[in-house]
Amino acid sequence: MTAQRAQRIVLASRPDGHVSPDNFRLETVDVPAPAEGEVLVKVHYLSLDPYMRGRMNESRSYAQPQPLGETMVGGTVGEVVASRHAGFEPGEHVVGNLGWTEYGVAKGAALQKVDTSRIPMSAYLGPVGMPGMTAWYGYRKIIAPKRASETIVVSAASGAVGSVVGQLAKIDGMRAVGIAGGPEKCAYVVDELGFDACVDYKQAKDLRELARLVRAATPDGVDGYFENVGGDVLNAVMARLNTFARVAVCGLISDYDNKPDEPARSAILNPAMFLVARFKMEGFIVSDHLDLWPEGLKELGGHVGGGRIKYRETVAEGLASAPDAFIGLLKGRNFGKQLVKLV
Amino acid sequence: MTAQRAQRIVLASRPDGHVSPDNFRLETVDVPAPAEGEVLVKVHYLSLDPYMRGRMNESRSYAQPQPLGETMVGGTVGEVVASRHAGFEPGEHVVGNLGWTEYGVAKGAALQKVDTSRIPMSAYLGPVGMPGMTAWYGYRKIIAPKRASETIVVSAASGAVGSVVGQLAKIDGMRAVGIAGGPEKCAYVVDELGFDACVDYKQAKDLRELARLVRAATPDGVDGYFENVGGDVLNAVMARLNTFARVAVCGLISDYDNKPDEPARSAILNPAMFLVARFKMEGFIVSDHLDLWPEGLKELGGHVGGGRIKYRETVAEGLASAPDAFIGLLKGRNFGKQLVKLV
Numbered sequence: 001m002t003a004q005r006a007q008r009i010v011l012a013s014r015p016d017g018h019v020s021p022d023n024f025r026l027e028t029v030d031v032p033a034p035a036e037g038e039v040l041v042k043v044h045y046l047s048l049d050p051y052m053r054g055r056m057n058e059s060r061s062y063a064q065p066q067p068l069g070e071t072m073v074g075g076t077v078g079e080v081v082a083s084r085h086a087g088f089e090p091g092e093h094v095v096g097n098l099g100w101t102e103y104g105v106a107k108g109a110a111l112q113k114v115d116t117s118r119i120p121m122s123a124y125l126g127p128v129g130m131p132g133m134t135a136w137y138g139y140r141k142i143i144a145p146k147r148a149s150e151t152i153v154v155s156a157a158s159g160a161v162g163s164v165v166g167q168l169a170k171i172d173g174m175r176a177v178g179i180a181g182g183p184e185k186c187a188y189v190v191d192e193l194g195f196d197a198c199v200d201y202k203q204a205k206d207l208r209e210l211a212r213l214v215r216a217a218t219p220d221g222v223d224g225y226f227e228n229v230g231g232d233v234l235n236a237v238m239a240r241l242n243t244f245a246r247v248a249v250c251g252l253i254s255d256y257d258n259k260p261d262e263p264a265r266s267a268i269l270n271p272a273m274f275l276v277a278r279f280k281m282e283g284f285i286v287s288d289h290l291d292l293w294p295e296g297l298k299e300l301g302g303h304v305g306g307g308r309i310k311y312r313e314t315v316a317e318g319l320a321s322a323p324d325a326f327i328g329l330l331k332g333r334n335f336g337k338q339l340v341k342l343v
Numbered sequence: 344m345t346a347q348r349a350q351r352i353v354l355a356s357r358p359d360g361h362v363s364p365d366n367f368r369l370e371t372v373d374v375p376a377p378a379e380g381e382v383l384v385k386v387h388y389l390s391l392d393p394y395m396r397g398r399m400n401e402s403r404s405y406a407q408p409q410p411l412g413e414t415m416v417g418g419t420v421g422e423v424v425a426s427r428h429a430g431f432e433p434g435e436h437v438v439g440n441l442g443w444t445e446y447g448v449a450k451g452a453a454l455q456k457v458d459t460s461r462i463p464m465s466a467y468l469g470p471v472g473m474p475g476m477t478a479w480y481g482y483r484k485i486i487a488p489k490r491a492s493e494t495i496v497v498s499a500a501s502g503a504v505g506s507v508v509g510q511l512a513k514i515d516g517m518r519a520v521g522i523a524g525g526p527e528k529c530a531y532v533v534d535e536l537g538f539d540a541c542v543d544y545k546q547a548k549d550l551r552e553l554a555r556l557v558r559a560a561t562p563d564g565v566d567g568y569f570e571n572v573g574g575d576v577l578n579a580v581m582a583r584l585n586t587f588a589r590v591a592v593c594g595l596i597s598d599y600d601n602k603p604d605e606p607a608r609s610a611i612l613n614p615a616m617f618l619v620a621r622f623k624m625e626g627f628i629v630s631d632h633l634d635l636w637p638e639g640l641k642e643l644g645g646h647v648g649g650g651r652i653k654y655r656e657t658v659a660e661g662l663a664s665a666p667d668a669f670i671g672l673l674k675g676r677n678f679g680k681q682l683v684k685l686v
Contacts, residue, residue: 280625283617
């Protein structure tokens with residue numbers, strides 16, 4: 001493997017508010033050689049996810065900041081090209097966290113072999129991967145529906161996480177209501193994914209109008225809410241919560257670009273609802289719950305393989321396209337799971 | 344019992360913002376006669392509690408609004424003076440919800456006999472009554488300490504609820520930190536109740552200063568927070584929450600006087616903390632959990648009888664003093680449990 005060259009993208013600078021292409025730098029480096037116990041992987045798909053925005057900041061987040069000058073973190077799926085670990089052979093497909101790079105090495109324990117005979121490789125970065133598990137944990141373990149026909153609302157409903165939340169709710173016999181931006185995404189959520197209703201938040205010019213749209217879509221109130229967005233959407237749904245509702249806070253993408261001293265767009269305006277509805281609100285990140293991945297992935301794999309969970313991807317071509325694709329993701333320009341195809 | 348007369352206080356009008364004495368009316372009425380299955384009680388002590396403020400509004404709250412022209416709701420302890428229920432005899436002491444009145448009738452099932460040989464009658468409106476159970480439920484069932492030496496913070500720490508929260512935490516070997524208004528209350532919380540520290544929120548002129556005081560009192564962060572107050576206090580403590588912290592929302596007294604269209608003082612300014620700390624926040628009212636009262640009251644009665652839970656009372660004399668005492672409670676002028684002594 002000596003002297004073979006490949007591309008990677010490093011964090012060049014931290015964003016001041018919005019992310020810009022300047023924050024990234026494309027480099028050409030030697031392909032690394034695996035040490036004893038390590039595996040060299042050729043990356044086929046890179047996953048782009050909102051959590052990466054938090055890591056670009058220096059401030060306290062739920063994860064360590066991304067170091068400057070190092071390969072951007074990120075989930076990947078690819079093919080083993082060299083192995084010094086007894087459990088892996090060239091040609092096998094593996095999921096890992098190799099980052100924004102064409103080739104990466106990892107210890108065997110940090111890679112999971114995946115079966116691509118029944119489920120396409122890219123789905124292991126989507127509904128049968130981290131986004132799917134995120135949906136599964138928040139829905140199954142926090143919202144945890146108590147009875148049939150509860151109303152479950154999810155924001156960013158056409159996205160990689162939200163689309164799975166609503167489809168799990170439908171499989172369970174719940175009323176699933178999505179919130180998404182624009183008529184095309186809303187039509188997809190209802191017509192393709194089978195949600196009962198979808199609120200197009202772009203049709204509301206302020207919180208009051210948005211609250212009216214949410215109210216119309218949730219005539220029996222809201223029993224479970226899966227939050228990806230924050231801001232007005234959070235406040236509009238909160239006003240509809242039923243007694244003993246559960247709110248799973250997965251993301252607050254509307255605030256990710258805030259500057260340190262800027263007030264959060266997501267401020268919860270009426271905490272008295274905590275007493276009116278005696279609801280529970282809980283933040284989570286799925287990597288805190290690795291013990292539950294086997295259980296969750298088994299359920300998700302069955303639903304995806306059986307066609308009960310559908311998914312959609314937006315695929316950018318080539319590593320150099322990753323920064324623009326990531327900025328588009330933060331602005332909601334993707335439709336479904338945002339991937340970068342490297343091979 | 345015919346023609347005997349007694350006093351009661353009814354809601355005369357709904358407050359526009361702050362409660363005023365005009366919102367109440369003292370009336371003299373016939374003492375009611377018990378029907379079959381009912382008991383006539385002479386009230387010795389009336390409990391004044393912040394929840395009553397919510398019921399004075401017409402808007403949606405966690406309970407039905409208090410009807411105009413009817414006796415104000417409220418917990419009471421008193422003596423049976425006439426009984427048409429086989430389970431009760433004159434001279435027995437009973438807790439009930441007879442309201443702001445000198446005499447009241449209730450069905451036997453709505454009264455609980457109490458043993459005043461070991462615990463004084465008034466304590467059944469405090470640490471061994473609804474406030475004690477409120478503390479017990481939020482602390483034991485929501486905060487639910489996981490390991491020794493967690494830091495538990497409670498606002499309104501010198502009050503009927505907060506004082507019990509902190510003392511339960513100390514009995515369990517936790518670090519208990521109170522938040523209270525003024526040096527006298529803080530000294531009581533630390534010196535008399537045995538909390539490890541107390542923040543005097545009146546020493547801070549803004550959120551930034553308050554946050555600094557809270558930080559100094561919680562060097563290891565906050566694992567559990569029992570919220571009675573809201574506003575700046577809530578935001579200051581939220582910034583200190585550790586990973587997997589639990590917040591029990593019992594009351595938001597700083598907002599109770601808000602007018603309907605006024606923004607809540609308690610707005611949660613930085614919901615991103617839900618992701619940074621993956622904490623849980625849950626509102627509750629203790630009357631949703633009547634099934635747990637026997638378990639809770641048994642523990643509380645043991646601690647109060649054994650002197651491990653101390654309590655303090657502010658006692659107003661005579662029914663006519665109730666409105667002023669209630670307004671004082673909303674302004675934090677009481678010190679410990681606010682009672683009205685009628686006999």
